[in-house]
Amino acid sequence: MSDITFTMVKPTAVANGHAGAILAKITEGGFRISAMKMLRLSIAEAEAFYAVHKDRPFFGELTQFMSSGPIVAAVLEKENAVEDYRKLIGATNPAEAAEGTIRKQFATSIGENAVHGSDSNDNAEIEAGFFFGFKDMF
Numbered sequence: 488m489s490d491i492t493f494t495m496v497k498p499t500a501v502a503n504g505h506a507g508a509i510l511a512k513i514t515e516g517g518f519r520i521s522a523m524k525m526l527r528l529s530i531a532e533a534e535a536f537y538a539v540h541k542d543r544p545f546f547g548e549l550t551q552f553m554s555s556g557p558i559v560a561a562v563l564e565k566e567n568a569v570e571d572y573r574k575l576i577g578a579t580n581p582a583e584a585a586e587g588t589i590r591k592q593f594a595t596s597i598g599e600n601a602v603h604g605s606d607s608n609d610n611a612e613i614e615a616g617f618f619f620g621f622k623d624m625f
């Protein structure tokens with residue numbers, strides 16, 4: 488089996504109608520969607536998902552934003568998925584994201600940066616497991 492990574496299309500990108508275009512870029516980039524759902528996180532769920540950032544000054548802003556509206560959560564499969572997906576989405580801050588990346592095209596700020604992508608294989612497994620059970624991944 489190929490590697491996996493985990494992504495979320497964030498609330499502003501979903502609200503602005505960009506989820507379809509972002510998913511198209513993901514599949515055109517060679518990723519297979521092995522699980523996907525649309526949902527709204529509670530504050531407590533956003534705090535649990537981003538617990539690693541709990542001491543950062545932007546934690547409150549981040550968790551408020553991520554629970555402000557529906558997101559699309561998905562597990563993506565591809566060889567070298569974590570690294571290749573981070574290349575496809577671009578830098579966390581859209582001002583620094585390369586041309587052609589998802590964040591360059593769809594992000595509006597470092598907080599509202601269109602998509603999340605796992606930063607390691609271990610975190611991809613943990614993050615996928617936060618949203619999906621074994622039977623939800625195909």
Ligand code: CMP
Nearest residue numbers: 545548549579597598599600602603604
């Ligand atoms: P994400 O890949 O979802 O992982 C953590 C998120 O924290 C990151 O994307 C950004 O959206 C957010 N973030 C990181 N730095 C800042 C910051 N300085 N101000 C607001 N949000 C931030």
